[in-house]
Amino acid sequence: MGNMKIKAKLKGDIVNVKVMAKHDMLTYDQAKKKGLDANFITHVSAKVGDKVVYDVSTSQFLSKNPMFKFKFKGASKGDKIAITWVDLKGNTVTEEKKIK
């Protein structure tokens, strides 16, 4: 826990979602300088129930602790949105949040 901050709010029939993932997002260049392995989030997806509402493959050029905002239709108040990210090392983190 504590790997992600999620805010999901229903406005009319559109759900506005804000996600902040806690991740260093070390690019290959940065990692070389610091003597560490590069590691960054490579995939983020969001689901309501079993329906995918957001899906993105990402590169090393997202900011540190990257933030995502997106909108979608077809969910109601109280539904749970589950956000999952996967990084280069294969770590997977999923967190759920109720839509307000």
Place this chain on the structure above:
Amino acid sequence: MDRRKFLNLSIVAAVAVPVGLSAIDFRATKPDTWTAHTVADSIKALYGDIKPDASGVTVKAPKVASNGGAIPVTVKSDIAAKSVALFQDANPESTVAVFTVAEGGIVDYMLKIKMKKSGKITAIVEGLDGKFYIGSQSLEVALGGCEG
């Protein structure tokens, strides 16, 4: 093959299939696009030889970004889209992100990116009609965000 083995195999196969069928991992399906060094090459690796229409896609970013480490970029479009790809020309590799648009999805994505120096952000929208649309925005970066 005996029955027990067959059952085991089918369980493994079921686990290996991703749950969301509409989700595409572009890193696995299009590996070349992530290592291409120019925007044109990245687009080619991702979508092939396309001639995108310069309309219908809005890329919003600050004209001057004081911190290149976290530049908010918004891509918006009213086109019924299949996928959206985001590129920039300031970093060693060009591709930033590729979105798969869910059915009935709204193309209004914001994310924060890093840029080493001033450059241009390009977004390509792949429409459900099979056409491609392009939008771009140039910006100045005061302080590079990739630390060399």
